[in-house]
Amino acid sequence: MKHVIDQPLETDRMVLNYGPHHPATHGTLRIIMELEGETVTKVTPEIGFLHSGFEKLGEDLNFNQYITITDRMNYLSPLCNNVAYALAAEKLMNLEVSKRTEYIRVLMCELSRIADHLLNVGMLAVDLGAMTAFLYGFRVREDIYDLFEKATGTRLTTSYTLVGGLMRDIPEGFEKAVLKVLDEVDKAANDIETLLNKNRIWHDRTKNIGIISKEDAISYGISGPMARASGIDWDIRVNEPYSSYQDFDFDVAIALNGDVFDRYLVRMEEIRQSIKICRQSLDKMPTGEVIIDPNLGLSLPPKDEVYNSIEGLIYHFEITMPHRGMTPPVGEAYVPTESPNGELGYYIVSDGKCTPYRVRTRPPSLINYSIFSKLIEGHMLSDAPAILGSLNIIAGELDR
Amino acid sequence: MTSAEIKAVLEHQFPAAMVENEDLTEKQVELKGNQWLEIATFIKNDPDLSFDQLECITGYDTGEDGPLQTRYNLHSMEHRHKIEVVISHNRENPNVASIEQLWRIGDWFERETYDMFGIVYEGHRDLRRILCPDDWEGWPLRKDYEGQETYHGIVVQKMKEEEGWE
Numbered sequence: 001m002k003h004v005i006d007q008p009l010e011t012d013r014m015v016l017n018y019g020p021h022h023p024a025t026h027g028t029l030r031i032i033m034e035l036e037g038e039t040v041t042k043v044t045p046e047i048g049f050l051h052s053g054f055e056k057l058g059e060d061l062n063f064n065q066y067i068t069i070t071d072r073m074n075y076l077s078p079l080c081n082n083v084a085y086a087l088a089a090e091k092l093m094n095l096e097v098s099k100r101t102e103y104i105r106v107l108m109c110e111l112s113r114i115a116d117h118l119l120n121v122g123m124l125a126v127d128l129g130a131m132t133a134f135l136y137g138f139r140v141r142e143d144i145y146d147l148f149e150k151a152t153g154t155r156l157t158t159s160y161t162l163v164g165g166l167m168r169d170i171p172e173g174f175e176k177a178v179l180k181v182l183d184e185v186d187k188a189a190n191d192i193e194t195l196l197n198k199n200r201i202w203h204d205r206t207k208n209i210g211i212i213s214k215e216d217a218i219s220y221g222i223s224g225p226m227a228r229a230s231g232i233d234w235d236i237r238v239n240e241p242y243s244s245y246q247d248f249d250f251d252v253a254i255a256l257n258g259d260v261f262d263r264y265l266v267r268m269e270e271i272r273q274s275i276k277i278c279r280q281s282l283d284k285m286p287t288g289e290v291i292i293d294p295n296l297g298l299s300l301p302p303k304d305e306v307y308n309s310i311e312g313l314i315y316h317f318e319i320t321m322p323h324r325g326m327t328p329p330v331g332e333a334y335v336p337t338e339s340p341n342g343e344l345g346y347y348i349v350s351d352g353k354c355t356p357y358r359v360r361t362r363p364p365s366l367i368n369y370s371i372f373s374k375l376i377e378g379h380m381l382s383d384a385p386a387i388l389g390s391l392n393i394i395a396g397e398l399d400r
Numbered sequence: 401m402t403s404a405e406i407k408a409v410l411e412h413q414f415p416a417a418m419v420e421n422e423d424l425t426e427k428q429v430e431l432k433g434n435q436w437l438e439i440a441t442f443i444k445n446d447p448d449l450s451f452d453q454l455e456c457i458t459g460y461d462t463g464e465d466g467p468l469q470t471r472y473n474l475h476s477m478e479h480r481h482k483i484e485v486v487i488s489h490n491r492e493n494p495n496v497a498s499i500e501q502l503w504r505i506g507d508w509f510e511r512e513t514y515d516m517f518g519i520v521y522e523g524h525r526d527l528r529r530i531l532c533p534d535d536w537e538g539w540p541l542r543k544d545y546e547g548q549e550t551y552h553g554i555v556v557q558k559m560k561e562e563e564g565w566e
Binding site for chain 1: 425452453454455456458460461477480503504505507508512516529530531532533540541
């Protein structure tokens, strides 16, 4: 036995192909790793497996049609993407939306943020072997998705916003249901934190792993919870408020070390702040319309009128027929928004036709993923799922 | 600083690099490509400008006869101001200096813009396609892009004018 132990470990260079269908990549990512023993020495990430030409498609679809594409881009928080696109299109057309629309959008975005963070923390935990924390998070996430289903009709491909408003108002009794779910979320967050915050194994697996320094975070353009975990005080909801975020009172979660553990802490704190924002938004919910005046010729008339009156049907056709409907002035618009992954925004250029000239997404997942190869180098192979999980990569948005 | 003040500083430092373009908004400034690396180094390191963050690079095609453009969205975390730098390239031989080593995110952004528009970033250490497969033909987001007929024996579907999908 002693003889075996005394022999030096074989440390030949080995190339390991991680993905594209590895369960811990949570999406189709391929990472080519060079290992020496168990230490990662070089990493080449390869992306593009989910490339669907969404930016090119934007040049063929009109403004309301493209909202369905934004769902597919980020399948963990589609509502945030819907809102981001609608905001940019509204800026392009100089449309003002009602206060009620803005408040409902805030409510939906924050619910999405909670769902996204719960899943992200849960997935990080399950990759590191903590199944229970994942189940706590996933169960309440289902409740949130039930809320989305009540309001939008679907769980995933929500397409809830329209340019100038919302697809429909929130249903009756929605406030009560949201408040009930928020209590559950609060409980689940407590449960997850009780399990993980002082857990020795969790600390060993996440502390001092994948540290992003403040300088790197800025140079790599990292935004959102990841930047805040590295000590950057930047939250677009506070610094460049959109959709009435200035009316809400909440704190920005910031941590200083920039490791996996700090990113986890920031996300947990953001869940609590989002609960606060949701409650405020329900408390102060203004009354009013959520659909812009149909007479402007920009939005589809209410379904009730389409089915029951000839005028409604004619208006509906006027808008949905090719080369008709919503036509913005020549110009361009970009509105940055704080999505659960980071700064998300759509840059739309219009040449005065009913389809955009160019649609560009600022994809937070692509930007946050670009630092991965730097983070993992020098770490053990078993740290790869921890770091990858903490980046919160959505492959649909990464590849577009 | 406001966009006008930033433009004034640029004009003072690099008078030869400024380009007048009436199509742009007041938050954008067009520069000539030949001095770009020097200008980029200056605006990143100058304490008054201090553009430490590159928020986005957008490729842009001005039309089938017009030039291609690269648009850099710069942001200063320190001073919290922004500017968008536009650089035009001719269609036949689009190239400009790479800023990949100044802002690290430039690496993937430039690869993406190269992939979609075929703009060559000179000095980039690993310039290859990022989203499309390596053997894809053409530059998909250019306005005169014609998709290839087949790809490894798979028929590439095309949209026909008026008729919709084949």
